[in-house]
Amino acid sequence: MKFTKMHGCGNDYVYVNCFTEKVDHPEETAILVSDRHFGIGSDGLILIKPSDVADFEMDMYNADGSRGAMCGNGIRCVAKYVYDNGLTDKTRITVSTGSGIKTLDLSVENGCVKTVRVNMGSPVLEAEKIPVVSDTSRVISQPITVAGKDFFYTALSMGNPHAVVFLDDVENLKIEEIGPEFEHHRNFPDRVNTEFIKVIDDHTIQMRVWERGSGETLACGTGACAAAVASILNHKVSSRKVSVLLRGGELQIEWAGEGQPVYLTGPAVTVFTGEYPAGK
Known part of the structure; x- marks a missing residue:
């Protein structure tokens, strides 16, 4: 299987061109190639298909x-x-995903794509559709107890469920302990991605993320969108254009308000190509 490893702000995946390759058991293949000691090493597997x-x-x-x-x-x-x-x-393409068709604008330099702006669609705020268990129709700055500790969280979906938590300090957060507790909390029937946010100024936030199924990653694009939307809804920032500082880099998020799409802009990088298993 020929592959290309790529990343966006350190959020890395193994990509397979299914115009020419066939992957019979993608679930099993994802586990094998993602292993950072015995595989290629990645946050997952992405198949590019017709x-x-x-x-x-x-x-x-x-x-x-x-x-x-x-x-x-x-x-x-x-x-x-x-x-x-x-x-x-x-330089403008559409891509079908599990959460609908997305439109992407490509910025090209010297024949190669450097950055991409993605129309991520409108955030889903209705608790039932996220889904999240709640007594209210929306979950904005609602209390939750996780692993015996009290937090406030805002829930929304960007095609996948997110819980956004604002903290005074994210650098020293023991995310490997609290992340799984959020992911598997009874409030989230489909599990959840959790963004832990520190507000830097009126247009900048710092973020660490625990992704369901992958653990802590250096970046999460849908998570950055969710974090920016939650920051605006909770009046943590005053700008509709939010810079999100992640461990793997910086993403730019734009949201004009309810009923409007979220736009995500950031880099895309090719790391290397190869064949798995090597030598076969």
């Missing part, structure tokens, strides 16, 4: 083999792959 409804299809799997609906960092790398490898010459 589509009847868009220019391309993104079929993604987390590191534990579970299927993902959407990945903001992953889809930017899909755009880079298809352009840089000659599958398209368009």
Whole structure:
């Protein structure tokens, strides 16, 4: 199986061109290739496929083999792959995902994609649709007890469920302990991605993220969108353009308000190509 490893702000995936390759057992393959000691090493597997409804299809799997609906960092790398490898010459493309069709605008320098702006769609705020168990129709700055500690969280979906928690300090957070507790909390029937946020100023936030099925990652595109939306809803920032500082880099998020789409802009990088298993 020929593959390309790519990343967006350190959120790395193994990409397979399914126009020419076939992956029979993607769930099992995702687990094998994601292993950072015995595999290629990644946050998951993304298959780039033909589509009847868009220019391309993104079929993604987390590191534990579970299927993902959407990945903001992953889809930017899909755009880079298809352009840089000659599958398209368009600088605006559509990609079908588990959470709908996304439109991407590609910024090209010297024949290669450098950054991508993605229309991520409108955030879902209705608790039932996220889904999240709640006595209220929306969950904005609601209390929750996790592992015996009290927090306030805001829940929304960007094609996958998110819980955003504001803290005074995220650097010293023991995310490997609290992250799994949030992920498997009874309030989240489909598990949840959790963003831990420190507000820097009126247009900048710092974020660490625990992704369901992958653990802590250096970046999460849908999580950055969720964090920016939650920051605006909770009046933590005054700007509709929010810079999100992640462990793997910086993403720019724009949201005009309810009923409007969220736009995500960030880099896409090719790391290396290869064949798995090596030498076969």
